Amino acid sequence: MLMSENQTQMLSAIPRPYLELRSVTKSYGGTLAVNDINLSVAEGECLSLLGPSGCGKTTLLRLIAGLAEADAGDIICGGKRIDGIKPYARGFGVVFQDYALFPHMTVAKNIGYGLKIRKYPTAQIQSDVANALAKVGLTGMEDRYPHQLSGGQQQRVALARAIVTEPTLLLLDEPLGALDKNLREDMQVELRAIQRRLGLTTILVTHDQEEAMTLSDRVAVMSRGRIEQIGTPRDVYQRPSNSFVAKFLGTSNLLNAKILAKETGNLILDVQGLQFHIATESEFAQQGDTVTVSIRPESVKVAAAGDPRGFRAYVVGYLFQGHRALAVFRTSDGAEIRAFISSTSQALSEGDEVSVQLTGEACVVLAETTSDMPEQKMR
Amino acid sequence: MNIDHPAFRAVIVAIFAFILAPIVVVIAASVSTTNYVSFPPSGFTLRWFVELVTIQIYVDALQYSFVVAVITTLISLAVGTWVALLLRSTQKGRALLQTLFLSPILLPEIALGIGLLQYFSMIGFVRGMIATILAHSIICTPYVIRSVAAVATRLKVSLEESALVLGARPLRVLRDVTIPLLKPGLIGGAVMAFLISFDNVTISMFLAAPGAITLPALLFNQAAESGLNTSLAAISALLVFFTIAVIVLMSWLVGLDKFFAATASSK
Numbered sequence: 001m002l003m004s005e006n007q008t009q010m011l012s013a014i015p016r017p018y019l020e021l022r023s024v025t026k027s028y029g030g031t032l033a034v035n036d037i038n039l040s041v042a043e044g045e046c047l048s049l050l051g052p053s054g055c056g057k058t059t060l061l062r063l064i065a066g067l068a069e070a071d072a073g074d075i076i077c078g079g080k081r082i083d084g085i086k087p088y089a090r091g092f093g094v095v096f097q098d099y100a101l102f103p104h105m106t107v108a109k110n111i112g113y114g115l116k117i118r119k120y121p122t123a124q125i126q127s128d129v130a131n132a133l134a135k136v137g138l139t140g141m142e143d144r145y146p147h148q149l150s151g152g153q154q155q156r157v158a159l160a161r162a163i164v165t166e167p168t169l170l171l172l173d174e175p176l177g178a179l180d181k182n183l184r185e186d187m188q189v190e191l192r193a194i195q196r197r198l199g200l201t202t203i204l205v206t207h208d209q210e211e212a213m214t215l216s217d218r219v220a221v222m223s224r225g226r227i228e229q230i231g232t233p234r235d236v237y238q239r240p241s242n243s244f245v246a247k248f249l250g251t252s253n254l255l256n257a258k259i260l261a262k263e264t265g266n267l268i269l270d271v272q273g274l275q276f277h278i279a280t281e282s283e284f285a286q287q288g289d290t291v292t293v294s295i296r297p298e299s300v301k302v303a304a305a306g307d308p309r310g311f312r313a314y315v316v317g318y319l320f321q322g323h324r325a326l327a328v329f330r331t332s333d334g335a336e337i338r339a340f341i342s343s344t345s346q347a348l349s350e351g352d353e354v355s356v357q358l359t360g361e362a363c364v365v366l367a368e369t370t371s372d373m374p375e376q377k378m379r
Numbered sequence: 380m381n382i383d384h385p386a387f388r389a390v391i392v393a394i395f396a397f398i399l400a401p402i403v404v405v406i407a408a409s410v411s412t413t414n415y416v417s418f419p420p421s422g423f424t425l426r427w428f429v430e431l432v433t434i435q436i437y438v439d440a441l442q443y444s445f446v447v448a449v450i451t452t453l454i455s456l457a458v459g460t461w462v463a464l465l466l467r468s469t470q471k472g473r474a475l476l477q478t479l480f481l482s483p484i485l486l487p488e489i490a491l492g493i494g495l496l497q498y499f500s501m502i503g504f505v506r507g508m509i510a511t512i513l514a515h516s517i518i519c520t521p522y523v524i525r526s527v528a529a530v531a532t533r534l535k536v537s538l539e540e541s542a543l544v545l546g547a548r549p550l551r552v553l554r555d556v557t558i559p560l561l562k563p564g565l566i567g568g569a570v571m572a573f574l575i576s577f578d579n580v581t582i583s584m585f586l587a588a589p590g591a592i593t594l595p596a597l598l599f600n601q602a603a604e605s606g607l608n609t610s611l612a613a614i615s616a617l618l619v620f621f622t623i624a625v626i627v628l629m630s631w632l633v634g635l636d637k638f639f640a641a642t643a644s645s646k
């Protein structure tokens with residue numbers, strides 16, 4: 001299966017992983033929240049667990065933190081199996097989705113809590129707290145209480161609290177979820193900078209694919225307790241292994257393609273009458289089969305009607321989005337294609353005829369075969 | 380139905396007057412110069428209050444009531460908080476557990492008193508302070524549970540998990556995070572427990588022993604035996620003042636709205 005090939009590749013690609021999950025499984029009630037997960041995280045890397053709610057990503061994070069116990073499988077950190085180790089003994093830093101700052105303690109006491117538990121001398125606690133506050137850009141806020149801080153500030157205090165104890169692993173649960181868009185973008189940049197600077201191995205849970213791609217070195221796309229694909233943001237975005245991944249990361253056009261010919265490493269496809277090569281390693285497809293190809297809206301080229309290098313389609317929608325425009329086309333047999341086009345070029349009107357061009361490099365053959373028109377949803 | 384309508388207001392005033400009337404009567408009667416309770420009081424004197432100090436049985440009973448109430452409060456707090464936290468983390472048996480622990484409130488005190496009396500004598504337990512404290516704890520704990528649970532349900536688990544992950548062991552988490560944040564519920568529950576124990580009559584009467592009787596039980600006995608004399612009115616008035624003082628203190632510490640929100644809601 002394509003998925004496990006991918007995973008074994010990833011597992012062996014990391015020489016000495018810092019964290020390893022082997023066949024980790026966890027059920028709640030009768031449902032499998034986490035189903036036979038295998039994962040390796042390298043030291044200093046930032047990995048995102050990306051998926052819709054209910055996919056098991058938060059459960060997985062909690063298993064790693066020690067806040068829940070796996071039903072089966074092993075969690076290995078730094079070469080040692082940590083399954084039986086309690087959360088207070090694992091030495092990881094955790095930032096919860098709601099930040100969970102102690103409301104009855106000042107910012108300084110919140111951040112210094114972990115150090116106090118470790119019985120550090122007061123003077124050192126004070127200086128470490130001051131350093132941590134400086135790292136997150138909140139110098140001077142020691143005596144404020146959490147309710148006196150804005151959302152962004154609370155999040156930074158939560159982060160400072162997690163990193164001040166110099167944890168070996170940082171776990172973040174939807175860290176930027178509660179922030180508004182502008183703040184989120186700023187925080188994404190800062191968070192990435194802090195993570196890089198400290199070289200802290202980080203695992204991040206999010207449902208926001210943009211966040212995953214901005215912050216992480218690798219993304220693990222999850223669905224229903226399983227990892228669908230792991231790879232760098234670019235891999236996962238440009239070469240989705242199945243339609244779930246293709247649809248989850250950004251918009252995607254899913255089109256039926258007929259395999260006209262098959263050569264080693266190469267297929268000749270027919271999409272809407274347009275024929276082109278596509279390089280692919282997939283073994284499963286045979287000549288005469290219909291497969292699904294995915295192409296990103298930004299890779300679709302739109303030319304004037306009648307251009308022979310593309311196939312015919314009609315405009316059914318045009319949305320001006322500021323920096324670009326989204327155009328929706330439909331072919332005569334009902335296939336829908338979305339394309340991003342420059343907002344500076346001429347606007348299109350409904351009913352206009354265009355020529356839609358796809359190239360082999362921009363398309364990806366997906367792992368499932370379909371006989372019907374796949375549904376297409378804008379994210 | 381308009382709340383501002385004068386007729387509606389008149390009804391509310393009448394209801395409050397009806398509820399408070401006995402207290403007003405007692406306080407008024409306590410300053411009467413007559414030996415027997417008379418209302419309206421004839422004359423004004425505070426000698427009955429002054430004399431109370433000399434009546435040994437009253438002084439003893441007051442002390443006894445106080446000790447019983449304090450110990451009961453401590454036991455109810457400990458057990459009640461533990462149960463409230465247990466309820467928070469239980470999903471499956473929650474309704475059953477809740478019903479079980481809150482059941483003493485539903486039982487008529489006389490039935491409870493008789494039952495406990497029989498049970499205690501069956502196991503060879505003598506009437507008196509320990510029996511009274513145990514019985515009081517049984518009826519006071521449910522109030523602590525409700526008061527603490529109301530606050531506990533709003534306490535996010537992520538707070539305690541944060542402390543755990545930062546290196547605190549469970550008991551430390553309890554001390555540093557859980558208990559401090561449960562404070563309003565704890566104080567409200569403690570006050571309820573104290574007042575219910577202190578003012579309790581029925582059960583205290585059943586489990587009283589010579590020399591070991593609570594003040595309300597004593598007063599009831601005295602009233603039954605020798606009729607109402609002004610000293611009784613005086614000490615009753617004192618009890619009323621004391622209860623009011625406790626509630627005022629607690630409202631200053633915690634806030635009355637929080638207290639009633641905590642005890643009024645039952646989950």
